[in-house]
Amino acid sequence: MPPAAPSRVVPGQPANQPVPSQAVPGQPVPNQAVLSQAVLSQGVPNQPQPTLGQRPINQPASGQPTYGQTTFGQPPHGQAAHGQPAYGQTAAQPPSDRPASAVPYSGGAPYQPVSAPANPGPYPEPFRPARASHRHSVLGVLLVVLFLVAGGEGFYVYDLNNRLDTANRHIAADAANESKTDNELQTRIKALEKATAGSLDSTAVATAVLPSVFRVDAGDFTGTAFAVGKAPSGGGTDLLTNYHVVRSIYEKGTRDAALERDGQRFPVKIIQVDTTNDLALLESTENFHRLSTAAAQVEPGSPIVVVGAPLGLAQSVTTGVVSAVRNDFPGEGGKTFIQFDAPINPGNSGGPVVNAQKQVVGIAAEKAQDAEGIGLAIPISVACHSFTVC
Structure with a gap:
């Protein structure tokens, strides 16, 4: 049985797949059809096409730009930079024998050839130094602690000085009382000696x-x-x-x-x-x-x-x-x-x-x-x- 003749490739439309009657804004048209058409044109048996709701491994998620589109801003951590495939994925390259005009337009920017970096891969997490406000908070806490400690020591020294002054006053008062008592005793002894002078043992x-x-x-x-x-x-x-x-x-x-x-x-x-x-x-x-x-x-x-x-x-x-x-x-x-x-x-x-x-x-x-x-x-x-x- 003779082989079936390859179907005719219409530029801008995938083979054996109806063209969507209307593009949904914000959702790109899957480009798997383009790859399928390219494969069929080289004589490779047709592969099953993905159904709606599924996404090929090299197809971007809904709401993401397709290959060759440019977005502004820093990509999220773990996501490939502009024009680069995610970690572990292979960038979809258009066939070398097919012009860029053959890539279907799905609502984004037209396909532009972009050279891949020499060492593709995820970018490391940038170094983020400690914020000055955190250092200021720690310094403030230390100053408060030092102030409290110094205040406590000052109060302790003040209290010791007061106690020492009180003790010195008490000692001076006791010494004065003892001196007064000693003088009184000496006076009494002399009086007793004089009184007992006439008493002979x-x-x-x-x-x-x-x-x-x-x-x-x-x-x-x-x-x-x-x-x-x-x-x-x-x-x-x-x-x-x-x-x-x-x-x-x-x-x-x-x-x-x-x-x-x-x-x-x-x-x-x-x-x-x-x-x-x-x-x-x-x-x-x-x-x-x-x-x-x-x-x-x-x-x-x-x-x-x-x-x-x-x-x-x-x-x-x-x-x-x-x-x-x-x-x-x-x-x-x-x-x-x-x-x-x-x-x-x-x-x-x-x-x-x-x-x-x-x-x-x-x-x-x-x-x-x-x-x-x-x-x-x-x-x-x-x-x-x-x-x-x-």
């Missing part, structure tokens, strides 16, 4: 004084001596007594005497004498407990304790008060004496007269004959001036 005074008092053995005579003052440069202990206690041996050229207490005997030497004031300074190589001396003159009415060895009876204690401080005692040539009423007897000479503060105020020297309660003592200041041992 004879037991406490005797306990403190007795270890420093000794009986003196000076040949045919005995008396009393007591340790006083600071330690000598060569060591040992200085002791005071009356000159008339050691006069008998001193005038004979003897400088050696002895101290006795609690059955013990200690040798001493006569170092210096003051015959005018009836005083003598003794020195022992032993280290005895020393009594302190009063800096001020004793006042009348002050209680006293007298310690000595009357009639050789060592460690005897009597008490009384200062009757007067006078320099008009008959037969003494204007010398100053402390008059007291504590009982004394021969052997008390050279013993200490001690006040309530356990300080030596005088040295018992003699008593009035044919009278009771009138004893005389040399002020301790005279002895300290004569021998510089206090």
Whole structure:
């Protein structure tokens, strides 16, 4: 059977397909017919034609320009640029043996040959820097945070300063109150001392004084001596007594005497004498407990304790008060004496007269004959001036 003769190709119309009676605006006429006609003209069997509502793979979507048409504006992301096929599609090229006038007009621009780019493909997403407004927002937030932090720290420092000032004021007030309280206490102590000056704790005074008092053995005579003052440069202990206690041996050229207490005997030497004031300074190589001396003159009415060895009876204690401080005692040539009423007897000479503060105020020297309660003592200041041992 002879082959069928090819149908005649009419320019501008596809073969075996009726020409649409009316073009719909905005919808291009499918150009698949052109390709079919071109294929039929080369002797390729006719291919089934697409039905309405379907679109060939190389045919643009409804509302899109056909091959060779130009649109304005940036194509959407993923869509081919002007005149370029979409990614993965092949651009429909008109047959090389067919003029451009054979392409049917479907309402767009006539076909124009366009050269394809060397490396067709989708355009990369353009770099879009961060907007200045976003940076400004971040900067604004940071400034607000910094302002809040600085404000909080400033308030905290201000609060600390206020607390410190308050604490300093409280400390100053407390210090003033303490100073006032201390002054009040000192005033009360002085008042109590003055009030209790007439109250003598004879037991406490005797306990403190007795270890420093000794009986003196000076040949045919005995008396009393007591340790006083600071330690000598060569060591040992200085002791005071009356000159008339050691006069008998001193005038004979003897400088050696002895101290006795609690059955013990200690040798001493006569170092210096003051015959005018009836005083003598003794020195022992032993280290005895020393009594302190009063800096001020004793006042009348002050209680006293007298310690000595009357009639050789060592460690005897009597008490009384200062009757007067006078320099008009008959037969003494204007010398100053402390008059007291504590009982004394021969052997008390050279013993200490001690006040309530356990300080030596005088040295018992003699008593009035044919009278009771009138004893005389040399002020301790005279002895300290004569021998510089206090």
